[in-house]
Amino acid sequence: DGGITQSPKYLFRKEGQNVTLSCEQNLNHDAMYWYRQDPGQGLRLIYYSQIVNDFQKGDIAEGYSVSREKKESFPLTVTSAQKNPTAFYLCASSSRYRDSNQPQHFGDGTRLSIL
Amino acid sequence: AQKVTQAQTEISVVEKEDVTLDCVYETRDTTYYLFWYKQPPSGELVFLIRRNSFDEQNEISGRYSWNFQKSTSSFNFTITASQVVDSAVYFCALSEANTGRRALTFGSGTRLQVQP
Numbered sequence: 001d002g003g004i005t006q007s008p009k010y011l012f013r014k015e016g017q018n019v020t021l022s023c024e025q026n027l028n029h030d031a032m033y034w035y036r037q038d039p040g041q042g043l044r045l046i047y048y049s050q051i052v053n054d055f056q057k058g059d060i061a062e063g064y065s066v067s068r069e070k071k072e073s074f075p076l077t078v079t080s081a082q083k084n085p086t087a088f089y090l091c092a093s094s095s096r097y098r099d100s101n102q103p104q105h106f107g108d109g110t111r112l113s114i115l
Numbered sequence: 116a117q118k119v120t121q122a123q124t125e126i127s128v129v130e131k132e133d134v135t136l137d138c139v140y141e142t143r144d145t146t147y148y149l150f151w152y153k154q155p156p157s158g159e160l161v162f163l164i165r166r167n168s169f170d171e172q173n174e175i176s177g178r179y180s181w182n183f184q185k186s187t188s189s190f191n192f193t194i195t196a197s198q199v200v201d202s203a204v205y206f207c208a209l210s211e212a213n214t215g216r217r218a219l220t221f222g223s224g225t226r227l228q229v230q231p
Contacts, residue, residue: 033218035221040124040223040224041223041224042119042121042206042221042222042223042224043160043206043219043221044221045218045219048218058218088158090158090159090160092160097217097218098217099217100147100148100210100211100212100217101148101165101167101210101212103150103162103165104160104162104219105162106152106159106160106161107159108157108158108159109158109159111158
């Protein structure tokens with residue numbers, strides 16, 4: 001079945017540690033996105049990528065980094081510079097970024113907590 | 116800048132009641148798209164519907180219906196005869212066609228609890 005796979009489902013970070021969240025899609029989509037969800041808030045855009053080897057900052061990129069070396073993969077690294085990383089992280093994809101009428105498909109999310 | 120407001124933080128109803136979730140949006144773009152997503156307790160977002168700014172026709176899908184009114188910048192979602200399985204957080208979202216930002220802008224969500 002086509003879809004988006006995020007791993008791990010739960011992740012714990014120690015002080016000063018970088019952690020990487022995985023996102024893989026087999027939908028053959030060009031565009032991929034990372035969102036952060038905090039309790040009682042909507043999703044906020046961290047980074048997005050329109051094509052391979054390209055990515056742009058979203059609304060809350062500070063303390064995060066991404067790469068897009070393969071079409072299928074868009075990993076997110078939460079660096080030690082992100083002082084409040086506890087949140088639910090959702091990865092999404094859509095056929096093309098320019099096609100803003102196309103719905104985004106979401107993974108099951110990764111819940112990140114501080115130890 | 117674009118903005119989506121869902122003023123209802125949480126709604127609780129008894130099964131079989133009708134419920135309407137409100138969504139108000141702001142955009143300067145002349146062409147835009149509105150979406151509703153459902154987030155069940157498992158966490159993933161499930162796409163429900165997309166509406167184009169140039170099509171104000173209301174839509175019905177089973178127990179779900181959507182009322183799009185450009186005059187009031189609203190895109191409300193009604194569930195008829197609610198069921199326990201409808202319990203979830205519902206998000207309204209907006210994307211713009213002509214500005215630099217094509218990614219979705221989400222509202223803060225409305226948590227719907229349907230009691231048996």
